[in-house]
Amino acid sequence: MATFTTPETPEPVPLELAESTRARRRGLLGREGIEGALLLSPASSVHTVGMRFAIDVAHLDGKFRVLAVRTMRPGRVGLPRPRARHVLEAEAGAMERWGLRRGVRLVVQGR
Structure with missing residues (x-):
């Protein structure tokens, strides 16, 4: 399983990867x-839309640097974020809790 860390995460965070279109x-959902x-x-x-719980969403650039973080309630549609990959x-x-905010870079392992 993949994980990620940031300068503020005390231990690696479990990370699921969704790389296929499906x-x-x-x-x-x-x-x-x-x-x-x-x-x-x-x-x-x-x-x-169709979610059962509110989620935090972080848009990341190609180097996994956080461009923006927001919380979305169920039933919302987010706009595309320029430069997000x-x-x-x-x-x-x-x-x-993980210290994710604009400018923080994630280090992804096991990808």
Whole structure:
């Protein structure tokens, strides 16, 4: 399984990879939650239509640097983020605990 770290994460965060079109389209739909995060790659936007819980969304550039972080409630459609090449999804509140904010770079391992 893949993981990611940042300068502020005390230990690696479990990371699921959604690299196929089908996996990216499905994302977290139909789930009750997620341990760790889901990386959609390539991707520049997401939606939460049909989601069962609120999620944190981080848009990442090609070097896995955070461009923006926001929380999305179920039933929302996010606009594409310019320069975004990847999107990281997690349960609402997780990214704040991990110290993810604009400018932070993720180090992805096991990809």
